[in-house]
Amino acid sequence: xxxxxxxxxxxxxxxxxxxxxxxxxxxxxxxxxxxxxxxxxxxxxxxxxxxxxxxxxxxxxxxxxxxxxxxxxxxxxxxxxxxxxxxxxxxxxxxxxxxxxxxxxxxxxxxxxxxxxxxxxxxxxxxxxxxxxxxxxxxxxxxxxxxxxxxxxxxxxxxxxxxxxxxxxxxxxxxxxxxxxxxxxxxxxxxxxxxxxxx
Numbered sequence: 339x340x341x342x343x344x345x346x347x348x349x350x351x352x353x354x355x356x357x358x359x360x361x362x363x364x365x366x367x368x369x370x371x372x373x374x375x376x377x378x379x380x381x382x383x384x385x386x387x388x389x390x391x392x393x394x395x396x397x398x399x400x401x402x403x404x405x406x407x408x409x410x411x412x413x414x415x416x417x418x419x420x421x422x423x424x425x426x427x428x429x430x431x432x433x434x435x436x437x438x439x440x441x442x443x444x445x446x447x448x449x450x451x452x453x454x455x456x457x458x459x460x461x462x463x464x465x466x467x468x469x470x471x472x473x474x475x476x477x478x479x480x481x482x483x484x485x486x487x488x489x490x491x492x493x494x495x496x497x498x499x500x501x502x503x504x505x506x507x508x509x510x511x512x513x514x515x516x517x518x519x520x521x522x523x524x525x526x527x528x529x530x531x532x533x534x535x536x537x
Contacts, residue, residue, distance in 0.1 A: 339365040339401035341386070341486060341517060347394035348381050355381050357394070361533050363519060366512050368530035371521040377536035379521035383488040386519065387414040402485060412486040419475040423464035427455060430463050431477055438482040449481040453503060468495040476504060487511060489520040501527055
C-alpha cells in the first residue's frame, strides 16, 4: 500500500498555503510532517482525509481497498477531540465506532483499556481532563481499524506515560501494515521519515 501526493497545491481563504508538494509513504512507515505554524501541516492532513479539495495535483492510495475511497480508509484525528460532553466516555467511543462503520477492531472496553481509561467508561466526557479527552479521542484508532492514520499533533495534552502508550499503538499499527502521516512539532517516540513544509 502506498499513499502519495504529486504536485499538490493548497489554497485556503484565497491564500496559497503551499504548492508543488510531493510526498509518499508506504505501509509500515510513519511520515512526520513538520514546519512552522501556518505552513500547512494540518491542511495537508485535511486534504488527504478529503475534508479539503486540492487546488492542484493529486493524492492517491494504491493497494488499499478498491471498493472504498481514500477518505473511507483514513482515521483523521484533528486538534479538536470531537466529544459530546454529556455522553459518557464509553458512549462517545460507541458513537464514533458506529459513525465510522463498525469496521473490525477491538471491543469498546478493550479500546479504552488500551489507553488506560477503562475506569472512566461511565463518566461524562465533560469531567475529563485535557489529557483524558485526548486519550479517548485516540481510542477511536483502536476501536475501528483503518489502514491510514492521519494524526494532527497527536501528543498534544498527553503526559509522558500517555505518549509511551501512543508510541506503542503507532508501532503496532505499522507492524500490521498500516501507515501513519502525523503533523507534529514534537518527537513521536517512533521512527519516522520527515516531510518539511515551508522554509
